[in-house]
Amino acid sequence: MPRTTVDLDASVLKELKRRRQEEGKSLGTLISEIVAAAFRGEAPAPDAQPLSWQTQAMGARIDLEDKDALHDALDAP
Numbered sequence: 001m002p003r004t005t006v007d008l009d010a011s012v013l014k015e016l017k018r019r020r021q022e023e024g025k026s027l028g029t030l031i032s033e034i035v036a037a038a039f040r041g042e043a044p045a046p047d048a049q050p051l052s053w054q055t056q057a058m059g060a061r062i063d064l065e066d067k068d069a070l071h072d073a074l075d076a077p
Contacts, residue, residue: 006031 008016020030062073 001028 016027016030020027062069064070
């Protein structure tokens, strides 16, 4: 594999080193994969964000057993 020198912004190098640790790959391999994906037009995989789901009781507004009340609610403006 050919070798080259690349000047990287400090923040880019920091992120690459973090991903190197996370993925267990060499910097060269990681950079090659990222550049190849960019050439193919692929977007980088976003970091998975934990899903926060909040619920609350809203209370019954219509008795679903009452057909007339349900129809009235559906027909209301």
